[in-house]
Amino acid sequence: MLSKRIIACLDVRDGNLAKSIKFVDTKDIGDPVSKAREYYDDGLDELVFYDITASSDARNIMLDVVERVAEQVYIPFSVGGGIRTVEDANKLLWAGAEKINVNSAAVKRPELIAECAHAFGAQNTVLSMDILRVEISREFPSGYEVVINGGRTPMGVDALEWALKGEELGAGELVVNSIDADGTREGYEITLTRMIAEAVSIPVIASGGAGKPEHLLEVLTEGKADAALVASMVHYGDYTVSGLKQWLHEQGVKVRLRY
Amino acid sequence: MPVIVDYDAGNVRSVQRACQHVGMDAEISADPAVVAAADKLIFPGVGSAESAVDTLRDRGLDEAIRAFYATGKPLLGICLGLQIVLEHTEEGDQTCLGLVEGACERFEFADRSLKVPHIGWNELTITRPHPMLENIQSGDEFYFVHSYFAQPIDNNHVVGTTQYGDKTFCSVIARENLFATQFHLEKSGELGLKLLGAFKDWDATC
Numbered sequence: 001m002l003s004k005r006i007i008a009c010l011d012v013r014d015g016n017l018a019k020s021i022k023f024v025d026t027k028d029i030g031d032p033v034s035k036a037r038e039y040y041d042d043g044l045d046e047l048v049f050y051d052i053t054a055s056s057d058a059r060n061i062m063l064d065v066v067e068r069v070a071e072q073v074y075i076p077f078s079v080g081g082g083i084r085t086v087e088d089a090n091k092l093l094w095a096g097a098e099k100i101n102v103n104s105a106a107v108k109r110p111e112l113i114a115e116c117a118h119a120f121g122a123q124n125t126v127l128s129m130d131i132l133r134v135e136i137s138r139e140f141p142s143g144y145e146v147v148i149n150g151g152r153t154p155m156g157v158d159a160l161e162w163a164l165k166g167e168e169l170g171a172g173e174l175v176v177n178s179i180d181a182d183g184t185r186e187g188y189e190i191t192l193t194r195m196i197a198e199a200v201s202i203p204v205i206a207s208g209g210a211g212k213p214e215h216l217l218e219v220l221t222e223g224k225a226d227a228a229l230v231a232s233m234v235h236y237g238d239y240t241v242s243g244l245k246q247w248l249h250e251q252g253v254k255v256r257l258r259y
Numbered sequence: 260m261p262v263i264v265d266y267d268a269g270n271v272r273s274v275q276r277a278c279q280h281v282g283m284d285a286e287i288s289a290d291p292a293v294v295a296a297a298d299k300l301i302f303p304g305v306g307s308a309e310s311a312v313d314t315l316r317d318r319g320l321d322e323a324i325r326a327f328y329a330t331g332k333p334l335l336g337i338c339l340g341l342q343i344v345l346e347h348t349e350e351g352d353q354t355c356l357g358l359v360e361g362a363c364e365r366f367e368f369a370d371r372s373l374k375v376p377h378i379g380w381n382e383l384t385i386t387r388p389h390p391m392l393e394n395i396q397s398g399d400e401f402y403f404v405h406s407y408f409a410q411p412i413d414n415n416h417v418v419g420t421t422q423y424g425d426k427t428f429c430s431v432i433a434r435e436n437l438f439a440t441q442f443h444l445e446k447s448g449e450l451g452l453k454l455l456g457a458f459k460d461w462d463a464t465c
Contacts, residue, residue, distance in 0.1 A: 002423055003380045003400060040448070045380055074277055076402060076446045093270060098446060121269070121306035123376050123404045172376060172404075203374045226374060256380040256400045259448050 003256045004220045005045040005227035006245060007205060008234055010035060012081075013052045015061040017235070030235075033068045039234070040073045042241040043259045047073065048101065048175070048229065051081030052150070063095045070096025078126050084112070086119045093120060101175065103128040104148035107155050107162070110169055117170025126205075127171035131159045131192060132179045144192055151179040163196045174200060175229065177207035185211025185232060188219040197224035205229055213239065213247045220253055261285040261459075262297035264324065266314045268339055269305035277445035281456040291323035299458070300327050303445075304339030305404065308363070309351025311339055321356060328358050328437060333463040336439030341432055342409055344439055350407050359434050361411035366426065373424040376406045383430060383442075387418045389465060391438045391457050392431075399450050401442035403430075409441065436463035 010032045011018045017032045036047055047069070051062045059082065066079055079092045080101025089100040100120065106112045106127060116125040130151050136143040144159035163174055176196050178189035188209045197204040206225035210216060216228045233239045245255045261278065265271050265287045278285040278301070285301060288294060302324060304311055315321045328334055336344050343355045348363035355363075366375045380400040385392055403421070408428035411417055419431030421441070430441040438458070444451040 001382065002377065005379050070273065070276060074280070074446060074452055075448050076404075076443075094272065096270075096273060096276065098270070098273065123305060123378065123406075124269075173378060198371070201371060201374055202376070203378050224372065226379065258399055259450065 001254050003045070003254050004225075004248070005205075006216070006241060006255065007046040007048055007227050007229045008039050008044050008241065009048045009050065009207065009229045009231045011050045011052050011231070012062060012065060015065055018052060032065055033072075035235070036069045036073050036077070039241050040075060043245060043256070044075065044241045045256060046075055046227070047077035049077065049079045049081075049097075050101070051079065053081070063091060066092055066095040066097050080126070080128050086115050089116055089120065093124070099124045099126050099173075101126045101128045103130065106166070107146055107148050107157060110165065113166055113169035113171050117172070122170045122172035125171050126173045126175060127166040128175040128177060129159060129162060129166070130177050130179055131189075133189070133192075142195060147179060151182075159192070160195060160199060163200055167200045167202050171202065173203045173205060175205045175207050176225075177229075178209060181209030182207075183232065184209055187211065187215040188223060188225075188228070190218060190223045193219055193223040193225050197226070203227065213244055216244060216248060217251050217253060220248070260297065261299040261301060262294055263287045263301045263303060264294055264320060264340075265289040266304070266311060266318060266320055268311040268314065269303060271303060274301060274303045274337065274445045277452060277455055278459075281452055281459055283455070283459040289318055289320070291319040294320060294323040295326040297327060297332070299333045299335070300324070301335045301337070301458075302340035302343070302439075303337040304343070306339065307350060308339055308342055308348045308355070308407065309353045312343060312353045312355055315343070324356060325358070331436045331463060333458065333461050334437045335458050336432070336437065337445070338405060338441060338443055341439035341441050342405075342407060344432065344437060345409055345411065348407060358437060359411050359416050359432055360413060361409060361416070363407040363409050365407050366423070368424050368426075370424060376404055377423050378404050381421050381423065381442075383419045383421055385419050387415070387433075389418045389433050389438070391433070391454065391461055392418065394453055394457065395450065401430075401440070401444070401447040401451060403442045405441060433465055435465060
């Protein structure tokens, strides 16, 4: 039986691990490579790195981080942040990333998803969506809107429509990131996650809001997510990956325990 | 020297790194002569089997892999590398290498909660003992990413299976000097590395 995945998300700025609250107030909290290694040894299933470096000249730092992670971590990991072209993505894959994550650039130019899926395969192309809750309207029938640039720019695109479009264009997985829940540690956006997970036929990774083990249980059962993304709750040492997995196992969730 | 077949299907460098990690220096090559003359051959791959097989043919690597297999030296297939050793795949209605009788089919589920591709960690059930699997137990989990699954005709070629939804599919094939896994050894943590380490020491007996 397929296990539910626990994925740790590492935001990287100028080569350092950063964690944001509601996408602002980022602060550096350590070295991403040693963090990745620590989680790998503790039974993590997968990693996601988001490069939140502001300046484009610092992109090579990220390639170096990816290389160093790939040398010691033998689980899948994806990299996102600032990928605008197949060429950007190719550099990260060549450096050792397993999958690439497209986000803002794909909203502005959806063909990017198809281009990446064609070049690297759908299974290596992850569409990451930053989503904000809005009033249900003709423009936003799902009640959720896609935003870009770290949550600052609304795009006038309905979240559910975008998820379906992303799947159609060739994305192999979706990251559903709730801006409302991000960094709050008050729980994932269950309604949003479930709505998208039920609508698409590709795996959905829930993101934003994890603070307690119960939140993971909720999103992996009620929320119908295939995987749960965690950040602050493990980065600050409040919980361990192995502890979370053991607890989920005791609650009847299928997770990978032998590693 | 061990050789990793390069046919533009996925990240051969990840495989090379994992090999290095278990003490096996492997060369990446797209040259049929180098492939056919390798000590050990690793045949990885992700993505579409349709274009992958076309590339193999264009480079003359299909014949090189067949020639290598005929030498009796150890051959390891990973993911697409497992699917392509069969005779045929439904993906693009493509004719494959035919080292093992059988074909690949796409996962089809009535239950929409079963997502395709099958992505993530799933359990291996060992159905027949094999020297490569000496230090692996049934229930150990490995990382899968695929939409098609292999169906060898002869059950003796199946050494491991995995269940997804109501489907039990062949996840490890072995025949003579060939050993192939549907899952990614290079991305399956320490257990994957253990299996790769076993390949380093495998003398192709079964």
